[in-house]
Amino acid sequence: MSNTGPKPKRLKKITGWFQRTNVSSSSSNSISNPSISSPNIDHPTQPSESPNIDDPPQYVEPPNRVNALERDPGLRSAIWKYPVNEHDSIRKAYILLGPFQPELVFPLSEHGDQQRRFQYSWFKDNPWLEYSIALDKAYCFPCFLFDTENSKNHTFTLEGFRNWKRICVSDNMFVKHVGGITSPYNVAMQKWDLLRNPEKHIETILESRSRKDVEDNRMRLKAAIEAVRLLANQGAPFRGHDESEDSLNQGYFKEVIKSFSRMSVEVERVVLGNAPRNAKYTSPTIQKELLNILGNKVRGKIRDEVGNSKYCILVDEAVDTSSKEQMAIILRFVDSKGLIRERFFKIVSVPNTTSQTLKNEISKVLTMYNLQVRNMRGQGYDGASNMRGIFNGLKSLFLQECPYAYFVHCFAHRLQLTLNATAQGCMTFGNSFYLEFLL
Template identity: 30%
Template sequence: MGTDGVLCFHCSKYFKTGKPAQAKSIDPAFVSTGFKNWKKALEKCSMHERSEGHNIAVTTAAYENRPATTQLSSGVSTQQAENRASLLKIIGGEMFLARQGLAFRRHEHHQGNLDQLLKYKAEDDQSFTRWLSAKRGVHTSWDCQNERINLMSSSIIRTIADEIQSLPVLQYSRIMDGTRDISGVEQEALCLRYVDTDLLVHEDFIGLYETTSTTGENLARIILDVLLRLNLPISGLRGQAYDGASNMSGMYSGAQAVIQRAQPLAPYIHCGAHCVNLITQQACSASSVVRNALDWIHELGTFFGQSGKLKDKFKAIVAAEGEGPALSIRPLCPTRWTVRSPAIRAVLSQYGMVLNALDEMAASNSGSASRAEGLRVRLQQGNVVLGLLLALDVISELEVLNASLQKNTQTVEGMLSAVSLVQESLKSQRNTEHFEAVFKEAGDMCDNLSLETIVPPRTHRPPERYSDQLWIFTE
């Protein structure tokens, strides 16, 4: 039915049947007859807008336009908000553990770091506690965790790639090395090195990539594939660093040669720390005195690690005779020669107490008595002390160089300067005077500990000529 007045859309629709109780109190002018009192239009319209009936009509209309799921349950939106907040708490816990490099799970799921962290977060949050009880295992299973970790990893890698792409001059270098996981699967670790607009050097780990073949061509294919996935043009590659393995550094078929054919501006650089490690190994292995001394110290550290009884005897002797706490006797690192000086110093500073512990162990009826006796006899020889002192001189110098070369802020010029300083230092020690000083220190130590006299090697060279045989440094 038409009217020549003004009607309220919501009220006319809601109250036109007259059934709601509020229909009696509503002004019929806005419902059916039409409002025409224009002199009082502002006043009457404002009063109608503030009326209870109008508010009921507007609220009802809004409710009828809501989705069916929301109409069926007024708590759906609240539940969705709680679910979202709870899921964000789980993701936050996973980000924290991943950032700190902590394991998520243990043999029993409820004893894992993630589960315990979520329980701690739920202590003051009743909605999160209810949600964990109702959804236990749904969003914290191992496959869900791995999926979210992969998403985090992809996001971080993409951020790094975007930062490199945003550089005014797109230039970067790449570092690659092979490793094996605990199951024996061969993987290649890849890092990117670049300088940002503030001239700060970045060395960022990109990931581990499984490989079925370690040929130079296959390794180069992996590198090119990773750069393609990161949308980093090979035209911006300005350097590639590997160790000295032939499949990496080969002149014709190594990975560096394949990459350099695609990008001639990316020269191959042998890892500086790896070079220092090879030099240290060569220098210490060139002399039988140094080599044998290091082997016996390694055997001693292994024995200490396997025998709790020997370790207890040693600690008791240090507590009674020493001036401070006992330094751990550990085996030498089999591959990283430039980190051996702490283990050598621990033995030299506690040499007499180590011998006393071995002597007590040899006098016992344990199954390790014969092994302790053999080590005690070897360590009684003065050549072991001399070999350790000579090795310490070389390793301590190269250890400092190795630490300097591994700084992510190190430059090529700085590396060359550090190498030159160490070369000069070692060359200054390749003389009779320095060897005599070391030889005298070893002799004094042997006299104080009542060790056997230092015996010249089979070459029967006089002590003043040992320096030519012991001090070897590969330039």
């Protein structure tokens, strides 16, 4: 028995969802797409089915302007008519194609009583020249690339030039179009040259110049770092009494850099007088910054040397030549090899010498380098009351946090007090010592 019921709807394959819709003319669609071919006269045209609302809309790919550029200069659109974000890509695509210079038999055109035509030899004399086959006109390729809507002269861009009679020695329109250095043609030629040569781009030039400046700055900074390292290691002063350019001795720091420059031409090229005025790296501020960086490196090494072991502190304060209180902190510990080490750790400028101020500054330094106060096992100060006071002295403040931080009167201070008392009690010894010191 035959089945007279409705036929089941054929399921759509998955590839059908991704087929590109043909947006060309109806004639081309009738050839390429059988589903919309012309009706057959032997079969009546059936009414089209209503669209299925469940089917997703098919994606129509937008036309690629760069891949479909018009080559004929008389038929193509001006670049400024495209969206702004596509200008550079279209210019680069046209630059890759180059000027449109067809080699053919050019048609004749009447100019008064004469007939003239475009000459192919003009391309050799004018590489910028283009020819439109559709309109039999000449155009300028670089002017087309960088023409603007507000340009005052569109003869060789939008309108085109066709008066072949004016291409002669006495009245050459091509020469007039080229003009002087500041002419629109020469400006467009410079832009064309920059766009087709990436190494001449302003960002490329700035990048190469920036790389050169970075290399010079690194060389200059290395010379300054080595000078600071040498002088700090030897404990020598950095600055001199007269650091002017006419001075015979500009101080240790600049003299060391001079010695570096005499040993290397590359260093001489970037330091001192050959360096920019804003990047000489010889000012006291730069010297102090470099010293601080090197000091932090050394303190980091000392902290690694201490590790998790217990330690003691030796502290003393003194007034420098600028009448500022300076506190020196020294760490005493046993290293991983079982040897006792004493390392000068840091000098801290303090506003006053009260026990609480000294305690706060010491705790700040220890906390900065992750040295816990609870690991302290000894304190060594002088015999002043603010240091060894039972109730409010510096040792008492630390004992409140760590009861194992025993206080010991510093042996160096004891020796100093002994020598002072001995010298004061023996006048003969004191005078002879003073005379020997003077000699």
